[in-house]
Amino acid sequence: MSNTNIAIIGAGLAGRLLAFKLSKLNYNLHLYEANPLTPAATAHLSAAAFTAAGMIAPISEAIEADIDTYHLGKTSLALWPSIIEQLNLNAATQVEFKHSGSLIICHPQDHAELSHFRHKVEQLSRQCDAQYQILNAQQLNALEPGLNGNFTSGLFLEDEAHIDNRQLLRALLAHCIANQVQVIDNTQVSIEGNTVISSKAKKSFDWVFDCRGIGAKPQLPQLRGVRGEVLRVESKEITLHRPVRLMHPRYQLYLVPKPNHQFVIGATQIESEDRSPMSVQSMLELCTAMYSINPAFSQARIIEQNTNLRPAFIDNKPQVIVRGQQVAINGFFRHGFLIAPAIIDSVIHWLQGTTCPHHQRIFSFLE
Numbered sequence: 001m002s003n004t005n006i007a008i009i010g011a012g013l014a015g016r017l018l019a020f021k022l023s024k025l026n027y028n029l030h031l032y033e034a035n036p037l038t039p040a041a042t043a044h045l046s047a048a049a050f051t052a053a054g055m056i057a058p059i060s061e062a063i064e065a066d067i068d069t070y071h072l073g074k075t076s077l078a079l080w081p082s083i084i085e086q087l088n089l090n091a092a093t094q095v096e097f098k099h100s101g102s103l104i105i106c107h108p109q110d111h112a113e114l115s116h117f118r119h120k121v122e123q124l125s126r127q128c129d130a131q132y133q134i135l136n137a138q139q140l141n142a143l144e145p146g147l148n149g150n151f152t153s154g155l156f157l158e159d160e161a162h163i164d165n166r167q168l169l170r171a172l173l174a175h176c177i178a179n180q181v182q183v184i185d186n187t188q189v190s191i192e193g194n195t196v197i198s199s200k201a202k203k204s205f206d207w208v209f210d211c212r213g214i215g216a217k218p219q220l221p222q223l224r225g226v227r228g229e230v231l232r233v234e235s236k237e238i239t240l241h242r243p244v245r246l247m248h249p250r251y252q253l254y255l256v257p258k259p260n261h262q263f264v265i266g267a268t269q270i271e272s273e274d275r276s277p278m279s280v281q282s283m284l285e286l287c288t289a290m291y292s293i294n295p296a297f298s299q300a301r302i303i304e305q306n307t308n309l310r311p312a313f314i315d316n317k318p319q320v321i322v323r324g325q326q327v328a329i330n331g332f333f334r335h336g337f338l339i340a341p342a343i344i345d346s347v348i349h350w351l352q353g354t355t356c357p358h359h360q361r362i363f364s365f366l367e
């Protein structure tokens with residue numbers, strides 16, 4: 001075991017992925033989490049990563065974000081398979097990861113929205129290697145019969161993926177524990193310099209990585225939470241092979257297939273840090289969108305409604321902020337699964353004294 005003592009605060013996406021990666025490099029690791037991490041799924045509820053849909057969509061997301069998001073997403077897309085391969089070596093921690101693309105569709109009356117989206121994808125593809133295909137009704141039906149022939153045209157973004165976020169979180173934690181990471185859960189902590197302070201103890205480390213998502217706001221007042229609401233439904237009648245995004249003038253919603261006949265439909269994006277349950281309006285919009293994609297969803301069972309906050313800086317871009325021995329990794333906004341592997345790799349390169357292409361754009365060094 002190395003002599004370098006590292007604390008990682010927050011066992012959401014960034015914290016678990018960092019702990020998993022560092023555990024292969026023989027650091028002495030402590031992973032702190034405010035909530036209990038019992039096997040019961042609900043124990044992870046306060047991490048945005050638990051609520052997320054798990055899309056890894058560099059093209060779709062770059063349309064509203066920028067080319068940096070695209071490049072971070074493409075880098076991550078290339079990194080995910082080896083992470084999944086390592087996790088899947090253990091039969092008990094299997095993670096579903098599918099690189100089967102995304103479909104963008106609209107109802108005939110909203111065709112202008114799809115044209116607008118397509119125009120932006122065309123612009124993006126002139127700046128980078130983003131690929132897309134325009135599909136007619138027949139091609140759409142052949143690719144995704146679960147759409148039930150309800151749509152006459154669409155866009156296929158082949159180079160996008162989706163992951164089962166909850167399986168991933170559980171698998172990362174199991175591997176961390178197996179690799180000697182000391183997990184201290186049910187313990188809300190604060191950070192002062194390189195010292196981690198809980199109600200019971202105070203401990204100093206060589207490095208403290210702050211991966212608290214929106215929980216880091218007391219230390220990073222420029223951070224904001226962006227409310228997102230999702231529904232999880234179960235339907236044995238419908239099969240989808242990839243995320244489907246429905247273009248609409250008022251909201252853009254997606255439906256993401258999950259294991260065990262489940263689907264996540266989301267997500268609202270509201271400039272508010274209100275974590276209260278889903279509003280009636282959001283419930284109506286999500287259900288209407290789902291039903292309009294395939295009326296068989298009318299018989300789906302609603303098994304969860306979730307609300308959470310995406311941690312974001314003013315420009316919605318991620319940052320790694322180094323202040324002495326404290327390193328904050330935050331601002332993943334709606335792109336955690338899309339960009340985390342690239343960001344965490346950059347952090348590990350930096351820790352080990354090597355550089356990587358993303359350093360300059362995401363790192364800042366404070367006195």
Ligand SMILES: Cc1cc2nc3c(=O)[nH]c(=O)nc-3n(C[C@H](O)[C@H](O)[C@H](O)COP(=O)(O)OP(=O)(O)OC[C@H]3O[C@@H](n4cnc5c(N)ncnc54)[C@H](O)[C@@H]3O)c2cc1C
Pocket residue numbers: 009010011012013014015032033034035046047048049050051052053054055056187188189190211212213214215216227228229230266267307308309310311329330331332333334335336337338339
């Ligand atoms: C509705 C919704 C849908 C989304 N869909 C997608 C998607 O499809 N694709 C995608 O790429 N991204 C998506 N995201 C975004 C993604 O979930 C976030 O970007 C990502 O989870 C941020 O990771 P994080 O580790 O920084 O924060 P989190 O995942 O929120 O984890 C932070 C952790 O820190 C812990 N913590 C906080 N304070 C303390 C403290 N004081 N002491 C100890 N522990 C603490 C929390 O309990 C939590 O476990 C979605 C987000 C939402 C809300």
